[in-house]
Amino acid sequence: MFQLNGLPPDPRIRNSNKLSVLNLIRFTPEGVSRADLARQLGLSRAAITSIINDLLEVELVRETINGPVTGGRRSKLLGIHPEGGYVTGVDIGATHLGLLLANLSAQVVHEIEIPFDVCRGPEICLAKVDDLMRELLVRADLKLDDVSAVGVGVPGPVVEQAGAVIGPPIMPGWDHFPIQSHLQNLWNCPIALNNDAELGAVGEWAYGAGRGERHLLYIKVGYGVGAGLLIDGQIYRGATGSAGEIGHITIIDRGPLCTCGNRGCLEALAGGRAIAEQAKHAVRASGHRTQLSSIEPVDSISSLDVASAARLGDLVAQEIITEAGNYLGIAIANLINIVNPGMIVIGGGVAQIGDLFLEPIRRSASERSLEAAVQRLRITAATLGRRSTSMGAVVQALTIALYEKASL
Ligand SMILES: [Zn+2]
Structure with missing residues (x-):
């Protein structure tokens, strides 16, 4: 155990x-x-x-x-002992950067989050991450030497031996870029690089909704869609590290074009990008009365705008969210039938609207899952909210720092 x-x-x-x-x-x-x-x-x-x-x-x-x-x-x-040192958890998202500075007992001391487009490429992005790291340390009155290890999450398939992502659909320009060694050289400390959804599973398992659950799936609905698979107490990565890329399960044959080049993927129907695109389409189409029309320019509408409009009772926004939840439920039912998890935690920005999003997911997933697989299954929202991935990164960094200190 x-x-x-x-x-x-x-x-x-x-x-x-x-x-x-x-x-x-x-x-x-x-x-x-x-x-x-x-x-x-x-x-x-x-x-x-x-x-x-x-x-x-x-x-x-x-x-x-x-x-x-x-x-x-x-x-x-x-x-x-909390005062034995510090670690940092870094969440490189498709549209944001988040950093947490934590002590050895995983208490967050300081944090920073800014909007940032990962499409700007690894050099610019990692230089920004470096700036934020140094800003965080100034705020805490610490030096780089005080940081024992750093955990980093990225929204793409991580190949561990390479310390890089390979063929990432929503990280153009990052293919094979040596993220781990680049940061190691910048900060001169050990770096643990992982997929963001995997870290979400680790974070929610350690300190969130899934404490103590040995069979936990974390579904991240951000700009894209990914899953972290915690199976029998271990993160399952597969042969090359890309397990859990459920965003690219085919839901509709010849459906809308996906960032991976295929059509009808889950991500192209239910990811944050897809939700925003459907909202833009609804605003442009005549005859739809929706408060999303008040957002200017139309192109700037985000999935979070759709989520907050849905929460305020906007019917067009609610319909988009319900449909996304329905598609997610289809993919999740397939996962349930294969893996038989005890808990599914839904995270990422859109998931924070709660039951409006979770109910269609639960309904659609349970309709399609075998009774034996759902009898003790709970589908719940991430309790760490926007911090699931960065707390998972803190857990990984602490694993390095604590084991080192304990001479394991
Ligand atoms: Zn795809």
Whole structure:
């Protein structure tokens, strides 16, 4: 249990008990007692004491006296020592950049988010990310040396060995660009590069809607659509790292053209870009009364505009959102029948309108899924909101920083 680190099992890790203890402590932010550790991990009190002494010595964990009273004494709870260092989580989206600076117990110290078009290419984008990183550090009165590791999420298929994205549909100019080594050279610290939807799954599993769920799918509905597959406590990446690209499942044969070059993909029907395009079309078509008409110029209408109009009761916007939800439900039903998840978390900008979007997804997905697969399934909105991916990136960065400090 608690093997999840978002990275493949590392053969260099010798002390697996120490790893289990550290992971149980870091993923129990409310604190855990020595007795709980022994019971949950099936280890002796002596083994726990020896490992905890190691972790206390390097000041990786600390004890606080606030556990339940047993035998007249209040027990001590263990937690990660927050002041041992810092990490950064970077979310490179199709239309935004977000950075979180967190301490070692994953508490966010500072954050920055700006609109940014990923189509401007890797050099300009990563130079901007570097500016934002330095701004974040100035705000926190820290230096680059204080950052132990950085996790980075990108909206494309990441090939881990290459530290790059390969053939990304919505990241023109980024194909094979060495993102990981570029940032490593800039910041001189370890960089973990992952797909944004995968990180969304990790973030929601660790600190959001999916805490403790071992079979979790995170569906990111941003500009595009992607899925992070957490299967049996491990992120599933497939043979080359591109698993979960559900945005390019064919929904309608010969449907609308997709950014990948095919037609009728889910992303071309239900992604943020598709939602915005349908709204522009509805505004231009005569006879549609909608508050979206008040947005000038028409070309600037975004999926978030459609979402907020829908929330305010605009029928045209609601119809677009419902149809997108219906298509997403079709793709999700296929995933449910294959993977049999316990929870599906819907994230990304549009998902933040909640049930207006979730209800058509739930209805469409459950109509098409086998009864055996949906009996204990929950489909819910991401509770970390816009932070799912950047918190997932923080988790990955912490994995590097904590393991290093624990000499694992
Ligand atoms: Zn496609």
